[in-house]
Amino acid sequence: xxxxxxxxxxxxxxxxxxxxxxxxxxxxxxxxxxxxxxxxxxxxxxxxxxxxxxxxxxxxxxxxxxxxxxxxxxxxxxxxxxxxxxxxxxxxxxxxxxxxxxxxxxxxxxxxxxxxxxxxxxxxxxxxxxxxxxxxxxxxxxxxxxxxxxxxxxxxxxxxxxxxxxxxxxxxxxxxxxxxxxxxxxxxxxxxxxxxxxxxxxxxxxxxxxxxxxxxxxxxxxxxxxxxxxxxxxxxxxxxxxxxxxxxxxxxxxxxxx
Amino acid sequence: xxxxxxxxxxxxxxxxxxxxxxxxxxxxxxxxxxxxxxxxxxxxxxxxxxxxxxxxxxxxxxxxxxxxxxxxxxxxxxxxxxxxxxxxxxxxxxxxxxxxxxxxxxxxxxxxxxxxxxxxxxxxxxxxxxxxxxxxxxxxxxxxxxxxxxxxxxxxxxxxxxxxxxxxxxxxxxxxxxxxxxxxxxxxxxxxxxxxxxxxxxxxxxxxxxxxxxxxxxxxxxxxxxxxxxxxxxxxxxxxxxxxxxxxxxxxxxxxxxx
Numbered sequence: 001x002x003x004x005x006x007x008x009x010x011x012x013x014x015x016x017x018x019x020x021x022x023x024x025x026x027x028x029x030x031x032x033x034x035x036x037x038x039x040x041x042x043x044x045x046x047x048x049x050x051x052x053x054x055x056x057x058x059x060x061x062x063x064x065x066x067x068x069x070x071x072x073x074x075x076x077x078x079x080x081x082x083x084x085x086x087x088x089x090x091x092x093x094x095x096x097x098x099x100x101x102x103x104x105x106x107x108x109x110x111x112x113x114x115x116x117x118x119x120x121x122x123x124x125x126x127x128x129x130x131x132x133x134x135x136x137x138x139x140x141x142x143x144x145x146x147x148x149x150x151x152x153x154x155x156x157x158x159x160x161x162x163x164x165x166x167x168x169x170x171x172x173x174x175x176x177x178x179x180x181x182x183x184x185x186x187x188x189x190x191x192x193x194x195x196x197x198x199x200x201x202x203x204x205x206x207x208x209x210x211x212x213x214x215x216x217x218x219x220x221x222x223x224x225x226x227x228x229x230x231x232x233x234x235x236x237x238x239x240x241x242x243x244x245x246x247x248x249x250x251x252x253x254x255x256x257x258x
Numbered sequence: 259x260x261x262x263x264x265x266x267x268x269x270x271x272x273x274x275x276x277x278x279x280x281x282x283x284x285x286x287x288x289x290x291x292x293x294x295x296x297x298x299x300x301x302x303x304x305x306x307x308x309x310x311x312x313x314x315x316x317x318x319x320x321x322x323x324x325x326x327x328x329x330x331x332x333x334x335x336x337x338x339x340x341x342x343x344x345x346x347x348x349x350x351x352x353x354x355x356x357x358x359x360x361x362x363x364x365x366x367x368x369x370x371x372x373x374x375x376x377x378x379x380x381x382x383x384x385x386x387x388x389x390x391x392x393x394x395x396x397x398x399x400x401x402x403x404x405x406x407x408x409x410x411x412x413x414x415x416x417x418x419x420x421x422x423x424x425x426x427x428x429x430x431x432x433x434x435x436x437x438x439x440x441x442x443x444x445x446x447x448x449x450x451x452x453x454x455x456x457x458x459x460x461x462x463x464x465x466x467x468x469x470x471x472x473x474x475x476x477x478x479x480x481x482x483x484x485x486x487x488x489x490x491x492x493x494x495x496x497x498x499x500x501x502x503x504x505x506x507x508x509x510x511x512x513x514x515x516x517x
Contacts, residue, residue, distance in 0.1 A: 089414035092511035
């Protein structure tokens with residue numbers, strides 16, 4: 001059984017003004033994601049990939065079709081599947097330690113301390129346990145959110161452009177960290193990004209979405225060993241292939257064939 | 259600033275100079291006009307000492323603070339939960355908001371006659387008026403805090419499977435707290451304004467009563483101004499006190515950082 005199945009999923013938002021056409025966002029999306037897989041969804045900006053993730057995560061209801069997680073239709077958000085938000089959902093009124101322990105309210109204090117300490121270490125925030133988010137850099141805040149998600153011990157982690165607001169160097173480091181953590185924890189990760197390089201650097205498979213109304217245009221397996229060599233011909237081959245699927249040229253200055 | 263090293267001195271020195279100039283101008287104005295009614299600054303100081311020695315000052319200050327504590331305390335206890343609920347449930351907001359908006363612009367002073375009818379010349383009258391004055395700023399700030407809360411906090415909370423009461427305690431209340439504290443600050447300022455007005459009419463003690471009594475019983479304007487000075491100083495003290503709330507780590511994220 002797939003960890004996540006998306007079947008004939010359509011999503012239409014009602015027109016904003018009277019008389020205008022409704023907004024067709026997703027058109028017959030189908031996907032199967034295996035347990036423990038790291039899948040990236042890429043597509044042009046505004047194509048509806050975040051919408052798709054929000055439907056799978058239970059924050060939005062599809063117009064028709066369905067999303068199934070472990071065989072059961074998604075009815076709403078669920079603590080067994082934690083969402084990492086693009087706009088950073090770390091609570092600014094809690095310390096790093098309290099944020100990471102947020103999903104562990106039902107555990108004993110001793111158990112919570114142990115788990116929090118483990119993930120503080122894993123995401124490299126040792127020494128910052130009592131800091132507040134406003135005292136941290138953007139990258140560190142995003143690590144807190146990832147640690148908070150991991151600490152809740154979910155089966156699946158959904159990530160919606162979680163590194164979008166970070167600078168280039170921090171992003172590279174966060175990708176490496178995420179792959180390392182994923183290798184250790186073996187969670188299923190569904191990661192939305194508009195950054196093709198990001199997808200090819202991390203994923204087992206990349207789902208390439210078309211423009212709106214979006215559907216899965218192609219599924220590209222990235223069967224490259226990790227850690228990945230970003231100069232290897234195989235890596236560049238995969239990357240350029242996805243660029244071509246998305247109808248883009250890599251040569252700066254050339255007219256885009258879209 | 260040109261000489262940044264003296265910034266700290268200037269912060270103390272400049273206000274002192276302004277205060278000294280104003281005091282001198284006041285003193286000069288009374289002497290030049292040869293007014294026998296209007297007190298000089300030194301008369302006011304003597305008046306304060308006189309009041310302090312007779313024990314009246316302490317008695318009146320504690321009477322005023324006692325009323326503010328009750329009225330304001332009740333307003334906090336009612337205003338925060340009411341505001342959080344009205345901000346969270348759109349139906350409740352639709353139902354109650356028009357009533358709130360009609361009551362809000364009515365000055366608490368306008369309620370004095372009704373307060374006297376309901377509560378007589380007792381402490382309950384000013385307490386009621388102070389409650390009315392401070393409950394609206396607190397409620398309204400809590401409502402708008404909830405309504406303008408970042409949706410991402412809510413989604414994160416939903417994701418972690420919080421119960422309704424946990425959602426209120428751990429997320430909605432905490433996310434609203436910085437703005438609620440701002441409302442509390444405004445409310446306390448208004449409460450302090452209102453207690454003086456209420457005491458002039460509705461009771462026989464307190465700093466407001468001191469002012470009206472000093473004027474009526476023998477035109478003691480030195481004591482009138484002494485009362486005003488005490489009101490100003492205590493009001494400043496109260497504001498500095500609530501301002502400390504904004505420095506707690508749990509709410510500091512909610513205020514623009516002062517560099």
